[in-house]
Amino acid sequence: MQEIACLFPYLDKSGEYLFARGITLESALNSDHIVKRAIDIVEESLKRMKNRPCVDEPEVEAAASRLALYIITGASNIYLLRRFADSQSKMFTYRLRNTPGIQSYECKAEIASDLGLSVAMARNVVKGSLLAATYPIAIRWRDYIRYAPQDPDWAMINRPVVSGWVLLDVNDFERVLEDAYEAKILKMASREDVGYIVGLLSKVEPIYREIAKLRSLRPVTIRAEGRGEDPPCMRAIIESIRKGENAPHTARFAITTYLLRRGWDVEQIVDLFRSSPDFNEKITRYQVQHIAGQVGGRKEYSVPSCETMNSWGLCPTNLGCGVKNPVQYGRRASRATEASRPQ
Numbered sequence: 001m002q003e004i005a006c007l008f009p010y011l012d013k014s015g016e017y018l019f020a021r022g023i024t025l026e027s028a029l030n031s032d033h034i035v036k037r038a039i040d041i042v043e044e045s046l047k048r049m050k051n052r053p054c055v056d057e058p059e060v061e062a063a064a065s066r067l068a069l070y071i072i073t074g075a076s077n078i079y080l081l082r083r084f085a086d087s088q089s090k091m092f093t094y095r096l097r098n099t100p101g102i103q104s105y106e107c108k109a110e111i112a113s114d115l116g117l118s119v120a121m122a123r124n125v126v127k128g129s130l131l132a133a134t135y136p137i138a139i140r141w142r143d144y145i146r147y148a149p150q151d152p153d154w155a156m157i158n159r160p161v162v163s164g165w166v167l168l169d170v171n172d173f174e175r176v177l178e179d180a181y182e183a184k185i186l187k188m189a190s191r192e193d194v195g196y197i198v199g200l201l202s203k204v205e206p207i208y209r210e211i212a213k214l215r216s217l218r219p220v221t222i223r224a225e226g227r228g229e230d231p232p233c234m235r236a237i238i239e240s241i242r243k244g245e246n247a248p249h250t251a252r253f254a255i256t257t258y259l260l261r262r263g264w265d266v267e268q269i270v271d272l273f274r275s276s277p278d279f280n281e282k283i284t285r286y287q288v289q290h291i292a293g294q295v296g297g298r299k300e301y302s303v304p305s306c307e308t309m310n311s312w313g314l315c316p317t318n319l320g321c322g323v324k325n326p327v328q329y330g331r332r333a334s335r336a337t338e339a340s341r342p343q
Helices: 002-007 012-020 025-029 032-046 058-074 078-098 105-114 141-147 170-188 194-201 205-215 232-242 249-261 266-275 281-291 306-311 327-340
Strands: 119-121 137-140 165-168
Touching: 002 012, 002 058, 012 058, 025 032, 025 058, 025 194, 032 058, 032 078, 032 205, 058 078, 058 194, 058 205, 078 170, 105 119, 105 137, 105 170, 137 141, 137 170, 141 165, 141 170, 165 170, 194 205, 232 249, 232 266, 249 266, 249 281, 266 281
Parallel strands: none
Antiparallel strands: 119 137, 137 165
16 A cells, blocks of 8 residues: 555545544654655646656655645646646556556546446456457546547547447557546645645745746747637637637647647747647647648648538538638638628
8 A cells, every 4th residue: 555655545445544544744844854855846847757666765755745736736737737737647647557466447436436437347248258368448428528538539429338338449448547547636635624734834934935937837828819710619729729728639739730820830839828728839839830831741730621620520610600611710710800881
């Protein structure tokens, strides 16, 4: 249990283990060692530094990780909170896939249960079927919809579903757990007594200084000021990115093709994505250049049609704009404006 608490500090069972060991928030704040490590975890997470193995002082690591979350929460900076949660969830997946001793399906199902997911072994859902060999783990459809990535490949219609259970292979199951773990972290950051917790943290000088520094950090973003009006789908994607939300890959692809068509250059689009929790400048620039046809296969991609945007779940009007492609929306809006002007 000690190792589980260190590996996955935001599980309920990890918190219960620390409490049973007498490690509370107050005792953590009285430990200079835990406080220093918590501040280090904050910095490491925001910089996306490499995973640190749970070898030395696992209880200190677990307590410091939970304290780090409340330090981030105290900064009242949603961008940093989402970046922290994204970084910690990526570390969760790495550890889930690479730590010896927790690779059985049953062990991973137990972790899923701690995160509030309803999970079963596929062999108990589809008895005697070969499906269980390829898709060994089953998850209730409600949980699947809640935590599966918002991507067409993850649409439930593309998955084997039996009696309300969605069957998954191990890699996809772990990916769903990653989003559930991130949601768990964000839920912990919004608990009812978070104001009281932040008040306690502010009385510790090193934490007070760290929170003050974090409050001043904001992503640099570019305002979309283009010709004509942007269609509702693209406005929604831009707003989501600016809020620091983790937009799905389909939304990032769509907005990139659209802004390139609007005349934005690569650097402007890269700057827009700086608000994303998982932003990596090198990867983002390459992907934008690839879509622009500047690298790779040198193919410049077109803006997805309205029907495609709707099938991806990215059309807020359900094809109600009266155009076939988002790029036509601005031209239509401009014509409508011209027609409404007095002669």
